[in-house]
Amino acid sequence: MSEAARPTGLLTIDEAAEYLHVPARWVADAVRARKVRCTRIGKHVRFRIEHLEELIAAGEQPATAEVVPIARGRRRSKL
Template sequence: MGPKLLDIDQAAEQLGVPRGWLAKAVTARSVPFTKLGKHVRFAQHHLDAIVAAGEQAPETAPPPLASVRSIA
């Protein structure tokens, strides 16, 4: 048996995103998916890739400011 495939509603729910966001991403072909005839389906590796593509590295903290002494 092949991988379990999710429809767009199930995939959006698993990702925790609105269905409309995922549908637009599919239309723009900016996320991976499988097309079976007219049906769009997602395997777990597609969802993992979507999450990985959205990961953001933390910004590094700026160095501490040097002590500024006022000239009197």
């Protein structure tokens, strides 16, 4: 998302879901499981962009330079 299109302020669950390109239900479940940081204002749940960026960074997978071939046709040991 470009800086011009980046939302500002606090985001609702629906806005956070749109930002992350996931269903709103997934975001609500992640909040209940405490997998994503959020701000609670009374009964309302809100997100800062920094909260969502932390979630994205935590989910990044490192790239490996080594390609491991899939072993096909291997037989089971006769133990």
